[in-house]
Amino acid sequence: GPLYYKGLYHLFYQYNPGSVVPGNKTWAHSVSADLVNWLRLESALDRTEPYDAKGCWSGSVTVLADGRPAILYTGADDVKNQAQCIAFPSNSSDPYLREWTKPSSNPVIRPDGPGLTPNQFRDPTTGWTGPDGQWRIAVGAELDGYSAALLYKSEDFVSWSRVDHPLYSSNSSTMWECPDFFAALPGNTSGLDLSAAIPNRAKHVLKMSLDSCDKYMVGVYDLEADKFVPDNVVDDRRLWLRIDYGNYYASKSFFDAKKGRRIIWGWANESDSSSDDAAKGWAGIQALPRTIWLDSDGSQLLQWPVEEVESLRRNETNHQGIELKKGDMFEIKGTDTLQADVEIEFEPGTMDEADAFDPSWLLNTEKHCREADASAPGGLGPFGLVVLASDDMEEHTAVHFRVYKSKHKHMILMCSDLRRVVPEIRAVHTGLWRLLRI
Structure with missing residues (x-):
């Protein structure tokens, strides 16, 4: 649940205070200026x-019409039923x-209601208002054995009723986690506040978490x-657009009222062992x-570190103007290799x-x-960077590129290989890769 409130950025996030393994889910809280x-x-x-x-699971924070924030989160009980719960600040000042x-x-x-699976019902979105003035949220669910973003409406953000149809559903999977729904203007880096009037030419984005990654669709919201x-409806979910092709999951966006932009945050989980x-x-x-x-065509999302x-x-x-031939390597010195x-x-x-x-x-x-x-030779590539390398290259990570000819344009593949990274730095490097990946 990220938000901007009274001059501070807030990040509420899933946290287990007693262990490094999943369980005992709470909402940890950090703030920043x-x-x-x-x-x-x-x-x-x-x-x-x-x-x-059994846990205060994921959800969202919405700033209500009176300026007061409200948390909607998923609560899990002793028999694994999931339900959406609400919390308000004890002192909103x-x-x-x-x-x-x-x-x-x-x-x-x-x-x-019919078709719902009680233990596959979680992660409410940030709320938005429709032309009728009522609040709306979407909840990730399994509906009749398929994935859905269920739609709920409320006049007061407390009493909710389920709409007789989902915001969107698909028979390509069984469950969507952490759905996110927001509006964006093609070619405009400024964000849109869902609580304000949305321009007619705006597009909407529905993001969902599945298959250990975050995927999304661009379309319109039929009011x-x-x-x-x-x-575009793509039946094979493997071809759905992705927020990130690296280690990135359960992302959540919010409108930054301070600078008029939309910011997205995601979680990079571990590739280490539990030990x-x-x-x-x-x-x-x-x-x-x-x-x-959104890009100028309104067809895919673009992103950059804040x-x-x-x-x-x-x-x-x-360094500039370095000429490299096949097999050449140029060492960059004088940097902190961990950051x-x-x-x-x-x-x-x-080409x-x-x-x-x-x-x-x-x-x-x-x-x-x-x-x-x-290490596999190709026509144009691989070329790129070797990072976090030991002197003897026994430990290193390759971040490499290949260029391919497609039917009407060239395609670029960017890869990273973590197989030669020592466990002690793999987690740190995962964060570094986020930055390089962008």
Whole structure:
């Protein structure tokens, strides 16, 4: 649940205070004035009631018409039923929002109605208002054995009723986690506030988490039918657009009223073993916050680290005009290899040597990256960076590129290979890869 409130950025996130393995889900809480330096506060939500005895799971924060924020989250009970619960700040004049109250009306939404699976019903979105002035949210669910973003309406944000049709559903999977729904103007890096009037030419984006990654569709929100209508319906979910092709899941966006942009946050989980996590005392990181917007065609999302990240840059090392031939390597010295931001531009001498692109690779890009790794020769590539390398190269990570000829344009494949990274730095490097990946 990220939001901007009374001059501070807030990030509420899933946290287990007693272990590095999943369980005992609470809402941890940190605040920042600049999205870079963070102060950790006490937990906002803990397991205190029968309806959240097995965890205060994911949800969202919505700023209501009176300026008061409200948390909607999923509570899980002792028999694994999931329901949507609400919490309000005990003192909404406190800019730090230190304390939250769960009203006696909880749970406010139960998995009632035909076709619902009680333990596949979670992660309510941020609320928005329709032309009728009523609040709306979407909840990820399994409906009649298929995935759906269920639509609910309310006049007061407390009493909710299920609409007789989903916001959108698909028979390509069984459950969507962490849905996100927002509006964007094609080609405009400014964000849109769902609580304000949305321009007619705006598009809407429906994001969902499945298959260990975050995918999305671009389309229009049909106000009359109260449905999301994708511009393109792709039956094979492996071909759905992705927010990120790296280690990135359960992302959540919010409108930053301070700078008029939409910011998205995602979670990078661990590739270490549980024993490695226990040894270092933590597991999982938040990726860098990113500004996100639609391209000029309105067909896909673009993103970039928030501008505040620039404040972390110092001690620049600059090299230009380096000519590399096949097998050449140029070492960049004078940098902190555990924390570096790399901007690099490659200029091939010719594109004629590029191999033909096989569209079937899009069905499993990770598999193709493993097969076409940095040691496999190609027409135009691989070329790129070797990072976190030991002197003898026994430990290193390759971030490499290949260029392919497609039917009407060239395609670029970007891969990273973590198989030669030592466990102690793999988690740190996952965060670094987020930055390089963007």
